Amino acid sequence: MAKIALGTGREAFQADCIRALIVEFICTFLFVFAGVGAAMGSDKLGGDSLVSLFFIAMAHALVVAVMISAGFRISGGHLNPAVTIGLCVGGHITLFRSFLYWIDQCLASVAACALLYYLTGGLTTPVHTLASGVDYLQGVIMEIVLTFSLLFTVYTTIVDPKRGFIGGLGPLLTGLVVGANIMAGGAFSGASMNPARSFGPALVSGDWTDHWVYWVGPLIGGALAGFVCENFFVERSHAPLPTEEDTF
Numbered sequence: 001m002a003k004i005a006l007g008t009g010r011e012a013f014q015a016d017c018i019r020a021l022i023v024e025f026i027c028t029f030l031f032v033f034a035g036v037g038a039a040m041g042s043d044k045l046g047g048d049s050l051v052s053l054f055f056i057a058m059a060h061a062l063v064v065a066v067m068i069s070a071g072f073r074i075s076g077g078h079l080n081p082a083v084t085i086g087l088c089v090g091g092h093i094t095l096f097r098s099f100l101y102w103i104d105q106c107l108a109s110v111a112a113c114a115l116l117y118y119l120t121g122g123l124t125t126p127v128h129t130l131a132s133g134v135d136y137l138q139g140v141i142m143e144i145v146l147t148f149s150l151l152f153t154v155y156t157t158i159v160d161p162k163r164g165f166i167g168g169l170g171p172l173l174t175g176l177v178v179g180a181n182i183m184a185g186g187a188f189s190g191a192s193m194n195p196a197r198s199f200g201p202a203l204v205s206g207d208w209t210d211h212w213v214y215w216v217g218p219l220i221g222g223a224l225a226g227f228v229c230e231n232f233f234v235e236r237s238h239a240p241l242p243t244e245e246d247t248f
Helices: 010-012 015-045 051-069 081-089 095-119 136-159 168-183 194-207 213-233
Strands: none
Touching: 010 015, 010 095, 015 051, 015 095, 015 194, 051 081, 081 095, 081 136, 081 194, 081 213, 095 194, 136 168, 136 213, 194 213
């Protein structure tokens, strides 16, 4: 069974961690800029709601695939606190560094949304909220399932050392599942799957309606997928990160 590695505060001053945080900020910023920008553009142009949903889903699919690829070598290209916690539960990143990533990802999201607000002349930044008729429990479960799907894809196409012929296609496949999940859940919960993606628009717009759903659901889904995949599906070949007794 994989152990969660706690890590230490010294990590924050290590060169590899600083580089990773810089790259993670850039990749998350560009991801949110494209994703939220597509949603804002769709609102501005109007048109059929089904076409708009497809447009937004494809924009997210493409930018996720590219930004994971761009950041993978240095930061892992997480772009998402739910991905980070899923990998933390699997022992691939320390808990301390995970918190640094969370802060980094949320700051990048806020910066991207603030810039979009300025560049669009103050257009409303769309926030994730539950659709009419969808209650809190339904929204949380929807986000759990969608995020589990995302992390299951990350583990089986990127993390698993025995991923076989799909090696190298992991970022693209992950982007595709994000797009598919938005098409499936966008009309109900908004299909966030990403607390940072929801946090930036909420802060910039000042609209916190249902916001807690987009932390609870994705974090549960991500952690659950990380635990299940690492302990039951992935044959671990990497050396585990130091655990508490090794690092203190």
